[in-house]
Amino acid sequence: MSPRGWAVLTLAGLAVALIVAGALLIPWHRPPAPRADQLAALRSLPVDQVARGRAFHGALRPAAWSALAVGLVVALVLGLTPLGARLVALAGRPFGDHWLAQAVLGGLAVLLLADLLTLPFAAWRQTVLTRYGLSTQGWDGWAVDLLKSYAVSAIIGALVPLGFYSVVRLAPRWWWAFGAAGAALLVVLLSFVLPVLVEPVFNRFTPMEAGPLRTELVSMAARDGVPVRDVLVADASRRTRAVNAYVSGLGPTRRVVVYDTLLREATPEEVTSVVAHELGHARDRDVWTGTLTGALGAALAVVALYLIGSWTPVLRLAGVDSVAQPRAFPLLIALVTVAGLVATPVQALVSRRIEARADAHALALTGDPVTFEAMQRRLAGVNLADPDPPRWEYLWSASHPSTVERMAAARAYAREIGR
Numbered sequence: 001m002s003p004r005g006w007a008v009l010t011l012a013g014l015a016v017a018l019i020v021a022g023a024l025l026i027p028w029h030r031p032p033a034p035r036a037d038q039l040a041a042l043r044s045l046p047v048d049q050v051a052r053g054r055a056f057h058g059a060l061r062p063a064a065w066s067a068l069a070v071g072l073v074v075a076l077v078l079g080l081t082p083l084g085a086r087l088v089a090l091a092g093r094p095f096g097d098h099w100l101a102q103a104v105l106g107g108l109a110v111l112l113l114a115d116l117l118t119l120p121f122a123a124w125r126q127t128v129l130t131r132y133g134l135s136t137q138g139w140d141g142w143a144v145d146l147l148k149s150y151a152v153s154a155i156i157g158a159l160v161p162l163g164f165y166s167v168v169r170l171a172p173r174w175w176w177a178f179g180a181a182g183a184a185l186l187v188v189l190l191s192f193v194l195p196v197l198v199e200p201v202f203n204r205f206t207p208m209e210a211g212p213l214r215t216e217l218v219s220m221a222a223r224d225g226v227p228v229r230d231v232l233v234a235d236a237s238r239r240t241r242a243v244n245a246y247v248s249g250l251g252p253t254r255r256v257v258v259y260d261t262l263l264r265e266a267t268p269e270e271v272t273s274v275v276a277h278e279l280g281h282a283r284d285r286d287v288w289t290g291t292l293t294g295a296l297g298a299a300l301a302v303v304a305l306y307l308i309g310s311w312t313p314v315l316r317l318a319g320v321d322s323v324a325q326p327r328a329f330p331l332l333i334a335l336v337t338v339a340g341l342v343a344t345p346v347q348a349l350v351s352r353r354i355e356a357r358a359d360a361h362a363l364a365l366t367g368d369p370v371t372f373e374a375m376q377r378r379l380a381g382v383n384l385a386d387p388d389p390p391r392w393e394y395l396w397s398a399s400h401p402s403t404v405e406r407m408a409a410a411r412a413y414a415r416e417i418g419r
């Protein structure tokens with residue numbers, strides 16, 4: 001069988017693996033709380049809080065959609081016309097058109113151009129965050145954050161094409177197989193190292209100071225069967241007033257992180273409720289689920305790129321002979337951008353199911369739906385959430401159930417346990 005035949009077979013195998021993993025690991029059967037409870041929850045929220053959350057999201061929307069549209073247009077123009085290939089060639093010219101220069105500098109040029117063209121929308125977003133008092137950063141702090149994130153993407157954006165085109169040269173017929181394995185491995189590696197390598201670039205993490213709250217959190221984690229060495233506090237207040245918590249990392253790098261803003265804004269009982277939700281993620285191995293599905297998706301994407309990329313009409317549009325040459329990098333970016341767009345609502349749906357399970361875990365672990373609901377109300381108030389967002393926006397990108405869904409879930413749980 002030809003490499004192409006094997007690629008088709010591998011693609012089918014990966015698709016089946018992804019579907020099976022998704023069916024087994026994602027809690028699909030989790031009906032949302034009754035709409036009547038949601039509406040009752042909505043009515044219980046202060047009218048001005050709801051209005052402010054809606055106004056804030058209305059103000060963010062034009063910047064977000066413009067950034068998405070411009071990013072898509074830039075990717076398509078560079079990838080599906082010869083412009084991108086010319087840009088890559090230009091970047092390699094001072095170095096005698098060497099493939100290495102084309103791969104690294106050309107790749108960086110494409111990514112940087114996309115970043116620069118969407119920069120005005122990032123600034124627009126920042127003006128909205130400032131106007132609504134959610135950002136605690138001046139433009140200097142914002143610019144430093146931006147440069148840091150450019151630096152992180154530049155490192156990844158240089159290493160990925162470098163690795164990719166090295167493999168292509170070493171295995172001209174089978175690069176897609178090595179590339180798929182490499183992409184999957186990279187996803188797993190990133191899950192391990194992000195919390196220790198990348199997160200500290202943006203925030204300082206300190207162990208929560210000893211006291212009744214820390215003692216309660218650590219003992220709750222032990223009771224839950226997910227012992228944590230430490231609860232880390234991130235200095236999020238240098239950037240935002242918003243409150244949050246999360247788990248990240250795998251095995252030795254696993255950590256529960258709470259924002260310092262959360263400790264400042266919420267009662268100890270509410271913090272406990274938030275951490276109970278995070279323990280749900282740890283207990284259900286949600287980081288592993290995300291890593292595994294991400295790794296399968298990345299491998300599948302590489303094989304699909306190989307197959308689509310050997311389609312002559314697409315190559316002709318991009319003005320290249322083969323997807324395996326560095327000048328075709330913009331074409332790869334265009335295909336990945338479109339795939340990312342298609343995957344957005346699917347990822348959001350999966351995330352909402354997983355978040356709803358973590359909420360159910362928090363309710364069961366604390367047995368305290370009243371505090372859970374108070375915590376949701378506080379989170380929505382401080383973070384300027386739209387408690388009941390427009391349906392299309394929710395389906396497109398909401399990573400969590402809405403505030404009213406989460407409050408309604410607490411009310412349903414309270415009825416269940418008879419409180």
Ligand SMILES: [Zn+2]
Binds near residue numbers: 277
């Ligand atoms: Zn969560």
